[in-house]
Amino acid sequence: MGEPGIVIVGAGFAGIGMAIKLKQAGYHDFVVLEKGDDLGGTWRDNTYPGCACDVPSHLYSYSFELNPDWSRMFAPQEEIWEYLRGCASRYGVLPHIRYGARVASMEYDERALRWRVELDGGGVLKPRAVVSGIGALHVPSYPDVPGRDAFRGTAFHSARWDHSADLAGKRIAVIGTGASAAQFVPRIAPLAGHLTVFQRTPPWVQAKPDFAFSPAARRALRLPGAARALRWLIYAAMESRALGFTVHPSLMKAHERMARRHLESQVADPELRRALTPDYTIGCKRVIISSDYYPALTRENVSLVTGGVKEIRQRSVVDASGTEHEADVIIYGTGFKVTEALQELDIVGRGGVKLREAWRDGIEAYLGVTTTGFPNLFFLLGPNTGLGHNSVVLMIESQVHYVMECLRLLSRTRATALDVRPEAQREFNRKLHARLDPLVWNAGGCSSWYLDEHGVNRTIWPGFTFEYWARTRKVKPGDYELIR
Numbered sequence: 457m458g459e460p461g462i463v464i465v466g467a468g469f470a471g472i473g474m475a476i477k478l479k480q481a482g483y484h485d486f487v488v489l490e491k492g493d494d495l496g497g498t499w500r501d502n503t504y505p506g507c508a509c510d511v512p513s514h515l516y517s518y519s520f521e522l523n524p525d526w527s528r529m530f531a532p533q534e535e536i537w538e539y540l541r542g543c544a545s546r547y548g549v550l551p552h553i554r555y556g557a558r559v560a561s562m563e564y565d566e567r568a569l570r571w572r573v574e575l576d577g578g579g580v581l582k583p584r585a586v587v588s589g590i591g592a593l594h595v596p597s598y599p600d601v602p603g604r605d606a607f608r609g610t611a612f613h614s615a616r617w618d619h620s621a622d623l624a625g626k627r628i629a630v631i632g633t634g635a636s637a638a639q640f641v642p643r644i645a646p647l648a649g650h651l652t653v654f655q656r657t658p659p660w661v662q663a664k665p666d667f668a669f670s671p672a673a674r675r676a677l678r679l680p681g682a683a684r685a686l687r688w689l690i691y692a693a694m695e696s697r698a699l700g701f702t703v704h705p706s707l708m709k710a711h712e713r714m715a716r717r718h719l720e721s722q723v724a725d726p727e728l729r730r731a732l733t734p735d736y737t738i739g740c741k742r743v744i745i746s747s748d749y750y751p752a753l754t755r756e757n758v759s760l761v762t763g764g765v766k767e768i769r770q771r772s773v774v775d776a777s778g779t780e781h782e783a784d785v786i787i788y789g790t791g792f793k794v795t796e797a798l799q800e801l802d803i804v805g806r807g808g809v810k811l812r813e814a815w816r817d818g819i820e821a822y823l824g825v826t827t828t829g830f831p832n833l834f835f836l837l838g839p840n841t842g843l844g845h846n847s848v849v850l851m852i853e854s855q856v857h858y859v860m861e862c863l864r865l866l867s868r869t870r871a872t873a874l875d876v877r878p879e880a881q882r883e884f885n886r887k888l889h890a891r892l893d894p895l896v897w898n899a900g901g902c903s904s905w906y907l908d909e910h911g912v913n914r915t916i917w918p919g920f921t922f923e924y925w926a927r928t929r930k931v932k933p934g935d936y937e938l939i940r
């Protein structure tokens with residue numbers, strides 16, 4: 457087999473979406489390199505009890521592959537995983553995927569105008585273009601707490617759930633209160649002997665309008681246009697939330713009132729309520745969507761410890777006040793290394809410049825997709841294209857379209873590669889960060905994984921999704937150097 461024209465790294469929503477669109481456009485000389493042994497990314501890795509999306513499934517799916525058969529408003533993990541596998545199969549992408557193929561490094565060969573993609577274990581591919589779909593919420597993050605390795609019981613991260621661990625009757629310590637913990641705590645609380653939840657900062661929580669679709673509702677959704685109409689309705693409702701996020705934090709007040717009412721209706725104990733009330737503007741951190749998290753915390757066998765964790769010992773977790781809590785099991789619900797996942801990539805571009813060097817002050821790209829000095833390298837869900845208010849699949853689809861437009865520009869102009877001009881990237885990012893500065897993620901009074909170690913927001917798109925959609929419709933040739 458000859459060299460593939462295009463390498464896609466990662467077989468999650470992004471990589472599979474890219475592969476489908478390539479296939480539909482008549483490109484067949486591409487390969488998807490996936491380090492895991494199955495596709496699905498997030499939805500393959502996160503198998504913890506209660507794992508589900510928190511954007512309604514009719515929107516958290518590809519626009520070109522609606523699924524009238526979602527069992528619930530917020531489908532569980534297995535169903536989303538199955539959906540992705542079904543898409544890959546239906547669109548003929550499966551033969552293009554190589555499993556167990558971890559990309560270890562990439563280097564641009566300026567003479568051959570090809571990337572040299574090296575795999576763990578030695579294989580090398582030399583494509584013209586590379587599309588990274590490696591995901592942002594992918595590398596588990598553990599808290600930097602002394603003694604973590606000393607623990608003698610069972611310990612695992614929510615994204616690497618240990619299904620062999622017997623939780624029945626055990627003293628379980630859950631560290632972290634983010635989106636994953638809010639989903640698995642209600643599921644494991646009834647099993648535990650005692651469950652201690654260690655909270656550093658309380659999240660804002662809104663009720664989850666979840667329900668199962670009846671067989672009749674699913675039949676109705678199969679009628680022409682019905683699933684599409686529901687998707688639009690959900691989209692409009694979700695996108696209206698962007699007003700508070702992208703215009704001014706004061707517009708978040710209504711959301712905050714709703715979340716406060718939710719807390720008051722579910723937690724009667726004033727002390728617990730106080731401990732669960734955030735002191736920052738809603739939206740600054742990811743808002744949790746859950747109707748069963750607070751009730752789980754009010755159970756007899758569950759306690760909430762505030763202030764975080766100071767130390768881990770052989771059989772216990774020590775809280776910030778120095779109190780020791782004995783534990784048989786520790787579950788880390790401490791999220792992911794978000795910006796590091798991209799930063800740690802071992803990529804060398806033009807002039808031998810390392811991506812890590814180019815990004816020493818922080819990750820940045822043009823429209824989140826291309827970065828100067830790295831021709832024909834495209835990022836899906838790259839810097840500043842995550843969302844706080846809506847489905848990231850919308851962003852992925854816009855980016856996939858943009859990459860296709862770049863490929864079309866290359867074939868139209870008979871160029872081999874394109875490299876974004878530094879001034880275009882600089883100007884884009886100057887405006888982006890000026891917009892982000894007064895917004896809730898930066899000015900909401902919290903620290904979150906949206907910000908990098910310097911406190912700069914490198915993850916979030918500060919506008920509406922339709923604005924991003926409009927800006928990724930066409931490639932402006934003037935923004936790129938075309939290399940022949």
Ligand SMILES: Cc1cc2nc3c(=O)[nH]c(=O)nc-3n(C[C@H](O)[C@H](O)[C@H](O)COP(=O)(O)OP(=O)(O)OC[C@H]3O[C@@H](n4cnc5c(N)ncnc54)[C@H](O)[C@@H]3O)c2cc1C
Nearest residue numbers: 466468469470491497498509510511558559590591847848
């Ligand atoms: C529990 C959970 C729930 C979520 N719920 C929502 C939601 O409701 N709505 C929403 O919008 N978003 C949600 N997200 C965000 C979610 O990550 C994205 O929606 C989406 O799944 C990202 O897809 P992706 O393809 O970009 O990345 P991923 O799904 O992470 O896939 C990346 C793939 O790349 C592979 N890979 C990585 N590095 C390499 C390498 N070097 N070589 C080869 N392969 C590699 C990985 O193995 C993986 O399969 C959720 C995230 C989590 C963790």
